[in-house]
Amino acid sequence: MGDTTPDPSATVRDRHEALHAEIRRRICLLDYAPGQRLSEVALAEEFGTSRTPMRRVLARLEDEGLVQSLHGVGTLVTDADIAALEQEYHLRLELTELTGRLDPVMPDAVFLATLDQLIARGAQMVRDGTPRDFTAFDMEVFQVLLQLTGNLPLRDTLERLYYKTKRIWLTAAIEAQLDLQAEFRIFHHELEAIRIALHSGDLDAVAHIQRAHISMSFQRLRKQRD
Amino acid sequence: MGDTTPDPSATVRDRHEALHAEIRRRICLLDYAPGQRLSEVALAEEFGTSRTPMRRVLARLEDEGLVQSLHGVGTLVTDADIAALEQEYHLRLELTELTGRLDPVMPDAVFLATLDQLIARGAQMVRDGTPRDFTAFDMEVFQVLLQLTGNLPLRDTLERLYYKTKRIWLTAAIEAQLDLQAEFRIFHHELEAIRIALHSGDLDAVAHIQRAHISMSFQRLRKQRD
DNA sequence: TTTGATCAATTTGTGTACAACGTTGGCGGA
DNA sequence: TCCGCCAACGTTGTACACAAATTGATCAAA
Known part of the structure; x- marks a missing residue:
């Protein structure tokens, strides 16, 4: 897969910041277009971690208004308003x-x-x-x-x-x-x-x-x- | 215990907002003084839920700068700077x-x-x-x-x-x-x-x-x- | 053909066991 | 007495299994 190498020396917070910055970057560059559905498991696998830390990142992005998680539906990149x-x-x-x-x-x-x-x-x-x-x-x-x-x-x-x-x-x-x-x-x-x-x-x-x-x-x- | 009654009719997001507002209120009223250690399990029990949703709330409060979670130490109410x-x-x-x-x-x-x-x-x-x-x-x-x-x-x-x-x-x-x-x-x-x-x-x-x-x-x- | 219900598949939310980590107190030796 | 080690304990972080919820397909009846 497109495994992104995880840095074992990095602290927990560093890894969180790195994941957050990377996904935010992809959203901003329209790699993830508005309305697109992000998969927690796919992202977790790509970055070599489990859903839990990835959900922590997505939750922050939701608080920042970049994505929106809907139970049973998915995590959607927020659209233009x-x-x-x-x-x-x-x-x-x-x-x-x-x-x-x-x-x-x-x-x-x-x-x-x-x-x-x-x-x-x-x-x-x-x-x-x-x-x-x-x-x-x-x-x-x-x-x-x-x-x-x-x-x-x-x-x-x-x-x-x-x-x-x-x-x-x-x-x-x-x-x-x-x-x-x-x-x-x-x-x-x-x-x-x-x-x-x-x-x-x-x-x-x-x-x-x-x-x-x-x-x-x-x-x-x-x-x-x- | 001091069980806070959970409203079953409320949606997930509503419950999250309620928890967030309540804990933020307690911090602001100095019920939780700066430097005080908050227990994830104690808070979860008090509000009749598990650690997972409570951690979601504390993570948001951390992003807002009101608390700081330290691995192996605890979740501390941020002090005056x-x-x-x-x-x-x-x-x-x-x-x-x-x-x-x-x-x-x-x-x-x-x-x-x-x-x-x-x-x-x-x-x-x-x-x-x-x-x-x-x-x-x-x-x-x-x-x-x-x-x-x-x-x-x-x-x-x-x-x-x-x-x-x-x-x-x-x-x-x-x-x-x-x-x-x-x-x-x-x-x-x-x-x-x-x-x-x-x-x-x-x-x-x-x-x-x-x-x-x-x-x-x-x-x-x-x-x-x- | 259309409509409606029902079921399977997929996704996020929750609970829980365990790992990682830091603190604290006791114990032993100098 | 003091210093250093270490082991036990408590806390947050992670992984995973399961619950809850929505969607879409499928099929039967009007």
Whole structure:
């Protein structure tokens, strides 16, 4: 089978985090599309464990709103709910702006270098990247930029909102036949703008740039839908 | 034993929610003090179930940061972490302000009547309420006022933050020998102010009043600590 | 043909035995 | 007396068997 090697040295909590991150990633990349049914036993077998720890992971994903377990039916990847998506986007906007005001963390040289490398990879991706590559890249950038705030509950909340909105955005973008190539280019421009703001040490500007792009991205999606 | 009667008509999810709310309530009321060890088997027996559903509840509480399970040790009610508390308070301030801007829900007559009754009960509590009564009352008011925003993820986030900060506040307030009677009176004043703002339909004002009081409450606590 | 009930198959939820792990107290030796 | 070892105990984590619930197929009757 597609046995994922379990690391025996990892602690229980590490294994839980790894499983949670991996399945969340698959959901976000649409490997598990909205509405798809996940099998507890299949997942457990794939990761070389039993149902119990896997159920622990799925329960957490259910609390986060990414899946929904129904007795006798299965564990379903939650589907798009436009009304909920709009609320999540609005809240994400405001929280993103807050990252510039609540415990901002001034980036060090290593951080700036990491981001520069990311942006370079992004330029390449604009040319020959698939939607899946693009989303994976987007996730990576998000995780890096999240480090710019030292407020942990803010980080957690933003992370939850990000994963809950991103995959629905991708689904809707494909469905509405949004010009993904154009979206890539806009994202790359955003990163360039963020780099400039970062090098001048203006974290509030970084936050507002992100806020503006999240807002515009959602507007484009809504306009295309109508 | 202290068998809590299980409702056979309730669905699985209802039972889970009930258990979660009850244990969270006990933690917030300091029935389970920070550092205290909870027994899975004891809780399971008390609520007339087995360890499995109880572990599902405790896992959720752990994800919410209210307890921490350690293999071979026990499930401990998380203790106060002043640095984390400060971050949570700051975020709570901003999110509380947001309730006035994100999907505000104009209260109907029933809501206003409910609140008036609450305020009346609050006046009585100022005279002869124990700290435990006061906290229970505070929780009730919080849940009611939360209905003033229609933004569900905002509600959820605020709820998490509220329960995570409130119990630590109570612990610290007792420890720092804060004048709880004075705190009761101030809270009652806050409610009067909120009523006025509500009757004039100014939800943004309601949000700012709450924000101001949360901020001042934390300031008083910090000043008393030093 | 349609409709209805019934049954088998599949899935999640629960209970329980056992493994893994950390703590604590006692015991022995220096 | 003090230190270190270790064994017994209690707790959480895992695995698995079974219960509960839903779905879909199948078949008989209208």
